Amino acid sequence: MAAILNVRAVVRGYRLTPTVAAALITLFDVHVASVHSRTRISAKPLSIKTQEYRVRGICAALVELREGGFPIASPWNVRHKHIEWLVQHWVRAKQTGGTIENKLTYLRALCEWMSKSNLVGTLADYVDRRENGLVRSYVAEVDRSWEANGVSAHEKIAEIATTCPRVAVQLKLQVAFGLRVEESFLLRPVEAVKDAGLLGVTRGTKGGREREVPIEVKIAVLEEAARLANPRTGSTIPEDRTLEQWRDRYYYVLERHGITKSGLGVTSHGLRHQYLQELYEKTSGAPAPIKQQGMRPDPELHAEAMRRVVAAAGHSRVTKANAYLSTFARQERLARPNPTIDEARAALETAGGNKTHAAAALGISRQALYRLLNAA
Structure with a gap:
């Protein structure tokens, strides 16, 4: 029921x-x-x-x-x-x-x-989204992976294991397979292994989108999760706790070990970012755009890497990969110095007052131009 x-x-x-x-x-x-x-x-x-x-x-x-x-x-x-x-x-x-x-x-x-x-x-x-700064961006501008924030996943998870082995193994599942938090809670490690090479992610998924991710050499993580599995449900949520109670316990343990934005500057979701960034690099041969390494892969390899990332993430559109990887264009724009107010006024004058053309000439969005002019 x-x-x-x-x-x-x-x-x-x-x-x-x-x-x-x-x-x-x-x-x-x-x-x-x-x-x-x-x-x-x-x-x-x-x-x-x-x-x-x-x-x-x-x-x-x-x-x-x-x-x-x-x-x-x-x-x-x-x-x-x-x-x-x-x-x-x-x-x-x-x-x-x-x-x-x-x-x-x-x-x-x-x-x-x-x-x-x-x-x-x-x-x-109801409103002009650009004029009001309400454009929703699905392109990452900040690298949320633990690696980029100076946190070693291996060392921190080992530290967390001394407090709660179950929380630690769920973090390991997120590192190894790019699972969302709730997917790691509800995964049944014994049932989820489809064959020697694929892990079926079917519970706790977003929008009910089931997917399969490669196991590769990470079988040891699944074996550890299986040893901690609840004998009644098969998941790693303890038998004496509901999903809500376990979620509270999970975040309490993370907070104790500094895994918050206000603590070490990372959340457990950053492990999913890290997994997908690593998958992109493994497939394309170049670091993800968010890494700001300035290396571009072959276009066909880039397209294939994007497809693999979005499939592993369980999303419906290839562009959703940008939320984890960013884009080369966005990173290049962010790397450019911000125009000064004098440069903005000059560009606006040259464009005859047309803010769209002025923003394009400055290499910024119209919204950013509005913010710059309003701050003067």
Whole structure:
């Protein structure tokens, strides 16, 4: 039986009128676990965590509407003007494009449940994303691997093993196979070995996209994970803990050993970046662009490396590899010195006031030009 969130407990935490709360609970009871994404492959219901994000996002938006002077009596009364006001409110609050997009996704789901599928548009329908600095970039500008931040994965994981061998072996799985955190929790090492050469990653994947990654010479990691496997479930989550309880324990152990952005400057997700960067270099013969080595591989080898990286990462589009590897063009642009305000004004004058042409002449984005001019 699929797990469903206790929506009543979550809704009670918001300052909603009884009428609005009751209508929301009725909708959530029927729809909260249903899949809204059109790119998701799995037919399974949403996770409890995603269900809660959805409920909280919708409740918070309705509270914001009331505080902004729109005391709607029911979610069924939501109109275009309410969505437009919310977007402008979030933009004024300097929220990121990704955050606003996620909130619109929650509202879009709500409106589809009420058969108002065309009520909520995309962020670009309400604001100029470039003008407002809301363009979402999927190209890495900072190397998040442990190696790039001066942290030895081998030494740090050995240190963590003295506190908790299970957390350590899950980190080893992330290093060896590029797993996401939850994938490393839910991997069943004995079942996952498809044959001598491939590991099946089927649980905890993003959007239900199952994949196979090469085992190569890393069988020892799987053997260690198998020794620590829960005899009942087959995963490395201890028998006396739920997934949520184990997630809390996992991050507690990492924090104790400094694996946070505010500590050593890395998170466990950086191990996935490191694995995929190494896979790119092994396939192409050149370091990933994010390494800033200035070496470019043969174009065909680059294309093949990108395909392998995105397949190993479990994404749907080749361009998603740029989130881990960056691009040569982006790194070259970042390496150039920033133009001065005088240079920006001169370029703008030469371009006859056309900011797009001025930005191109300076080798920066239009958004960056706006930031430079506004800072003067």
